[in-house]
Amino acid sequence: MNIQQLEYIVALDEHRNHVKAAQQCHVTQPTLSMMVKKLEEELDVMIFDRSTLPLKPTPAGETVINKARNILKEIKSLRDSVKIEKDTIEGEFRLGVIPTLAPYLLPRFLNEFLQKHPGTSFTVTELQTQEIVSQLKSNKLDLGILVSPLDDKEIREIPIFYEPILLYTSEKMKYYKQDRVSLKSLTYDNLLLLEEGHCFRGQVENLCTSMGRKVVHQLNYQSGSLETLKAMVDNDYGYTLIPELAVGTKNKNVRHFTSPEPVREVSLAVHHNFIKERLLQKLRDAILKAIPAHFKKNEKVVRVRWN
Amino acid sequence: MNIQQLEYIVALDEHRNHVKAAQQCHVTQPTLSMMVKKLEEELDVMIFDRSTLPLKPTPAGETVINKARNILKEIKSLRDSVKIEKDTIEGEFRLGVIPTLAPYLLPRFLNEFLQKHPGTSFTVTELQTQEIVSQLKSNKLDLGILVSPLDDKEIREIPIFYEPILLYTSEKMKYYKQDRVSLKSLTYDNLLLLEEGHCFRGQVENLCTSMGRKVVHQLNYQSGSLETLKAMVDNDYGYTLIPELAVGTKNKNVRHFTSPEPVREVSLAVHHNFIKERLLQKLRDAILKAIPAHFKKNEKVVRVRWN
């Protein structure tokens, strides 16, 4: 027995005509005739009485056909349930966001999103990348917003935007007078860094080593927040690199790097089990609407890895 | 999607191990793995999370598996319902019996059968063969007991026994002194016949024509019942042929024919739609138990057609 045979007898019962039933099933009449006969042989029961014109189901066939109809309905329901599961965005979701993004990105879109989708709610936690990844895997989180690539087979990344990495410097520093700063011109002394664990620290370090430099500290001050770093710079303790959302561009201490500008790739991250495609789509769209247009990737940028 | 794929995911959910699940499904592990993957691709959803050991269903997979379980249950129910329909003998059945059998055969087995099977009941109607056949076809009857063969594609015959056709003669006739009468020795004058429509009349006529004779009547008396014919013979109005159940053999007016003895084949008749195999079996058995042993066919008889 197979599902198509069930479809064939149901179609044949509806049309009482092999040719029409076959058309509905997108097969030829001999195919349908054969398969119906085969099912009858397997069940060892006549389903249709072919002696009349048009043919009609036998009494036993009636019950078989009705059960077949029911089975097909359930199969359809199985298919649909998957689709619905993917399409519905209603629900409670646990969202992890890295600390260098959360305070700057979330306010830009969350309220509007929640108002637009009253059936959807989030529990947001600020976590570092590794923690987000591990909690996605152990199903303690549903969604993450973080910097990719992660190179983790279990985690699916959906890139959203490319956020420029800027120089944040004080009036005292030589870079202050430049309109755009070359990465190569950076001396890595007095560079203020986030503490270990932040992916953004990894990116800054990667930028340094790609320049063949090593960070040398006179003052070894490592902060857990970009706000602290900015305050340090503002008070002439050196300079730092900072993602654009954390400062904006109108800040007088901010300088863009010369092209190709270093950027970080910000992505939605989910376990491969996560199937709410529509939610991912809606979230991504909402975020894209909430960030500056130039965050969409262009050719003159270089994606900096953090790991 | 096919039924086996559903079986595979259910088995895999139960064993959480491809090898064991494959064994239960009587296929090899690669087959099961492939089919599960194929279903996942078709539904476009991960059903199992293979990153853990042992693997486990994904949240979406759980619902898919449960629905699959349900579908398989219904499929089993379909199969079973056909079997049950065939095996159950309970019910109301409409039985047609030809007049030359009904009063002699039914009393021999019906009461015992009904007592043995309290859930089974019959509505019996005495009808001639053609009427039984046509009512079986139009579903006004479920069962018939009649003389075969019918040569009707829509009707299924289940032969039960072979009833000898006897000579019923009076003391005045020359046959009376013979122990066994040769068919050839019959002169067909003064042969009393049933009226048109009775299959037994057809058989007698066939016997005559097969002997190259034609029935010649001085008295053209045609009766609707064998009882009338017997009474006529008893009063020396001629002789007649008569099936054995209608007289018994101890009657002094009865003579067997010489071998090969003419017999009529008595059968159960049903429409090909009729699937209650067990009922047919039980009925046939009950009838066989209720008739003389020599009614079972032996080589020294000739089956006489009625049509």
Added chain:
DNA sequence: AGATTTGTATTGATTTTATCAATACCAGCC
């Protein structure tokens, strides 16, 4: 009664699919 139409079954070739055996891969463990 033949001719035509309508509906179903049969046949042989072809394509698709499921299945297998063998083996590669892969992670965890002594």
Added chain:
DNA sequence: GGCTGGTATTGATAAAATCAATACAAATCT
């Protein structure tokens, strides 16, 4: 590092569904 238990991949083979063509069968129409 080799071993083990579990899964995936591959290429060959067997089984099936399907098709086009056509035969057959019954009903309808001249």
